[in-house]
Amino acid sequence: MESTDADGLTSPASILVALVTVIFLLHRICPHLFEPKADKVTESIVITSSNKSDLTVSKESEIPEGWWNGREVFELERRALFSQRWLYLAHCSQFQKPGSYQSFDIAGFPVFLIRGKDNKIRAFHNVxxxxxxxxxxxxxxxxxxxxxxxxxxxxxxxxxxxxxxxxxxxxxxxxxxxSLFEVHTYTTGQGMIFVNLNSGEPAAFGSGMASSLSGFARMAGLEARSNWVAGQTLSGDFNWKVGARARHLDVYTSELHRGMSELSGPSPLIKFYVNLCLALSFFPASESKTNIRFDLFASSAVNEPEIQRMSEVLKSATKNLVGEIELEYQYISTEKGSLAELDSTDTRRILSRLQEHTKLERIEGGQILPAMHxxxxxxxxxxxxxxxxxxxxxxxxxxxxxxxxxxxxxxxx
CATH class of the missing domain: 2.102.10.10 (Rieske [2Fe-2S] iron-sulphur domain)
Incomplete structure (x- = not known):
């Protein structure tokens, strides 16, 4: 997660503070999320197609085979990452009354959140x-x-x-x-809902992570009593690891800034805009498809016509974001891809986690499926x-x- 404006909520430049919930890369604000045990990952990992989804360490300086579009890699990510980590899905304000629900596809795991008659929000496998x-x-x-x-x-x-x-x-x-298979949930004090698909006892939602999220939400102006005012899900043809990058988000927020400035006209509605918070979430659907969802929240009453106009700006900017990521995915998924990708902190953390899980599967003599009931x-x-x-x-x-x-x-x- 990261704020898109370091100046806070005091200037027209901060008309939208993006609560960027890049689903599986929360270590940008919570570095302990992945907790890699390896001291460092200096060698590339080539993922080979085998019954045990074996990971082979290679000293060659190259992108791991299938890293951007391989089914075997994605299946390993499902087992090692998506079915074991706490993942942000939504905010409590998106469930206004008992029976309100929202469904998600998280790396091929169909789940839904629903508010019960007791006002508790629960998660279930959507099967x-x-x-x-x-x-x-x-x-x-x-x-x-x-x-x-x-x-x-x-x-x-x-x-x-x-x-x-x-x-x-x-x-x-x-x-x-x-009964339906229930999914572990954790709701922060600011109303952010996280799930963990592990069918057993999941890792604890750490106090350090909760504290970091609390500080960020406070800076962004997101509260449990904030209201959801607009949102939409768009689909893109790219691997999730390509989409979750800071440079894409920088371009995205710059476009939003321009769009909102034009929308506000000669008299910027600073008071109106600084009461808003945007959440942008990436939901991997397959090795080559990712869903992006934007949700807009307000901490006070807002003007409906303005919200409608703002939603159009958000939709347009998000469509452009999808298009830009798709172009990059087409480039790096070919032999033209940059070899420097392995040097990124994100990639090294992910590689480390996949390597750890593969070692456990070797010991077990087969695949380990944490989300299986x-x-x-x-x-x-x-x-x-x-x-x-x-x-x-x-x-x-x-x-x-x-x-x-x-x-x-x-x-x-």
Missing amino acids: CRHRAYTIARKETGASTILGCRYHGWSYDTTGRLVKAPQFDDVPGFDKSQN KPKGSTLFQKADQLCKELDCVGGGSQNSSHNGTSPNALDW
């Missing part, structure tokens, strides 16, 4: 326990009951299974054993499930899916 179909089908919405369209399994805001057609009369079938199976459930399949065959089935045959007794991440 039905029956056939792993999507529960929250829209990016944002509001409903105190979320249901799967395949066989009608429905869940409340706490993830509890409340309806399971064709299973209710099965002796021994226990709804409480088929393995609840106990049930013969009664399997019997009822087989009956459900037979009914599908007789009735022609409600819909086809690549998830057919997926049991709720194993969520394979």
Whole structure:
């Protein structure tokens, strides 16, 4: 994370203070996030395609094979980084009432946040326990009951299974054993919501990290009582590691400054603008696709027409940002890519973490999947499930899916 204006909130130059939540590079303000154990990474790591996703150390000075567009590299990142680290998703003001939800795709992990009737915001894997179909089908919405369209399994805001057609009369079938898989969450005092996909006990959300975030949010003017006023998600064809760079953000904020200056006209609305905070988040979708979401927050009442005009400026600037990153990705993903990329602190930290995880997988003799859930199976459930399949065959089935045959007794991440 980093502020885009060191002068704070006192000049027209700070009409927008960007809360840059570059999802997996929070070590810019919280260097302990990755906590690499290796003293230093001075050699490139070539990731080879093998059943164990082995990491081989090479003394050649080159970009690791597949670093920018390799599926094996991305799958390793999913296991070593995205399924074990605390990741920022949203602000509490984006969930105004019980049932308000927002869904995300985090490196192929579908999850959603939802405010419960008890006002607690929880996170869940966005898959039905029956056939792993999507529960929250829209990016944002509001409903105190979320249901799967395949066989009608429905869940409340706490993830509890409340309806399971064709299973209710099965002796021994226990709804409480088929709730949605919950994801660990942590909400800061300023309302920033983080998740950790580790199915076991995750690393603690450190006090140092919380303190750093608190100081940054205070400087940016973001509070728990801030209001969400606008936001949108755009998609880009590039690897997440290309997008999360300071130089892109510098160009982006410069364009925002120009756009907002033109928007304010001859009489800058300084009082209006300094009450705003912008969050820009990068969500990896695959090895070559990343979603960028911008969210605008206000600490006091704002003028709706002005917000609409500002949203257009933000959308335009973010589209241009996506275009610039896509061009760079096309360049560096070819042989023309700069060899100096390995010298960056970000790259070295990521390489170190991937190397550590690969060593653990070598010891284990196979892949380590921290986000994988393995609840106990049930013969009664399997019997009822087989009956459900037979009914599908007789009735022609409600819909086809690549998830057919997926049991709720194993969520394979």
